[in-house]
Amino acid sequence: MTDLADHVADRDRWARGPRGPLALVNAQQVDVEQPVWPVPGRWAPAPGGLTVTADSADGVVVDDVPVDGTVLVAGDQAVVPSVVTFPDGLAGTVTDRTLRVWDPASEAIGRFAGIARFDHDAAWVTAGRYVPVRDGLEARGAVLDAAGVALPVAGHVDTTVGDVAVRLVVVRSAAFRGVPRLQLIVQDATSALPETDPSSTYSMGRFLYLDDPGEAADVVLDWNTVVLPPCAFSYLFACPVPPPENRIAAAVTAGERHPVDASGAVLH
Structure with a gap:
């Protein structure tokens, strides 16, 4: 839980930071x-x-x-x-x-109180199998980063979500603290719910990051660390569109939900 607490604190600092x-x-x-x-x-x-x-x-x-x-x-x-x-x-x-x-003194920073999230649930720490691609395949045009740039496909992860077997497309992400990372851009059943619903999440989807093993390997997917994309905080960012394979039918009731103000209202 200490790692998760650090993760939560890092995310709040990032959201309200001078380049957040x-x-x-x-x-x-x-x-x-x-x-x-x-x-x-x-x-x-x-x-x-x-x-x-x-x-x-x-x-x-x-x-x-x-x-x-x-x-x-x-x-x-x-x-x-x-x-x-x-x-x-x-x-x-x-x-x-x-x-x-x-x-750094924007109106949005002044209103921001934190990121609403689901309670930690050990059941949402699951196993998967990462299989990299070998041919330099690029992501389809719908898999875009926050700047609207197509991301290269790294491979896929075979796992189970809500008792349903899925094969999720994985793209490469920037290294984090010197460690190469992979990124899942996903939507799930909570993404379509109204923002006032306590089980809802940002409609355009969320991100899950994994350390890149550099080869085919078993991986841990901690859905408690699923995060919101930058576009959940500001209309000035382009929203990445999850590929069809990453539109999960199950409700992933873990991780971040929405940025909120002091009253609990969704900022954007």
Whole structure:
């Protein structure tokens, strides 16, 4: 239970953090020169990121240098992505041609009280068998990350959910604390229930992460650690769509349900 308590605390810190989903206040695609709310400057597409044109009085700082003129803001695919800050504690990051603006004092962070979740249940710690693919197969277009990018299929997991045998599609995820990980993007019977129902979960689905064994192996699926996608916290994130194989008929009454405010109302 200590590990689960750490997991819960980490998730709450992530949700309300300065680069957490509740801090994102705008994600604006920049295809032509334009302003971006709520930050100063004029923004335009450029090879490797975006340019910003601002006066020194605007308070835009790129890579620790105040902007007075036009400066390249390197995107997150660069060897060294740019760090952008604005007045009032706001910050910016660039992904492709999208400027994301983060506010650590956002209204959503102020409202957030925690993530509603099911009580821990040892019955939801189950066994499975991971079988990797060998041909570099890519995920079908419906298996997307939070940025809408297709994820490569890593393999599948054979397991049982609600006494029904299933074969779930597994995609690769970013390493976590230096450990390679796999990701299941799943929906289940709780996903379709009204948000006011105490057994409901976010309608678009949830994520379950597994350590990547690197080869065919038995794995443990702790459904108590199922988490919400970033889009459960903000409409500014694209929702990943679970592949048909991962739409589970059983109700997985474990893990995270919804982000809620102090009254218990669902934030979004």
